Amino acid sequence: MTHRTSRDGSALEWFRSSYSTNDGPECVEIATTPRTVHVRDSKHIPGPHLTFSPAHWAAFLPYACGER
Numbered sequence: 001m002t003h004r005t006s007r008d009g010s011a012l013e014w015f016r017s018s019y020s021t022n023d024g025p026e027c028v029e030i031a032t033t034p035r036t037v038h039v040r041d042s043k044h045i046p047g048p049h050l051t052f053s054p055a056h057w058a059a060f061l062p063y064a065c066g067e068r
Contacts, residue, residue, distance in 0.1 A: 012038055 012031035027042035037057040040049035052060065 014038075014040070016042065 012033070014029040014031045017028040017030055029040050029042045031038040031040075035053070037052045037054060038049050039052070041047060
C-alpha cells in the first residue's frame with residue numbers, strides 16, 4: 001500500500017475500489033479522511049489524483065457506477 005500525504009500532513013491509506021477488478025486495466029484506488037475522498041489511477045500512482053468532499057463524492061458515485 002502506498003502512502004501519500006493529505007493536506008493536513010497525515011498519510012493517506014489507499015485501497016482498491018470494489019468496482020475495480022484484477023483482470024482488467026481499470027484500477028481505481030480510494031483514500032479517505034474525515035473531510036476528503038481521494039481517487040487515483042493505480043497504474044499511475046505518482047500521478048495526479050482527484051479530491052472530493054464527502055458530499056460531492058456521494059453525488060458523483062451514481063454517475064461513476066452507471067446507476068443513473
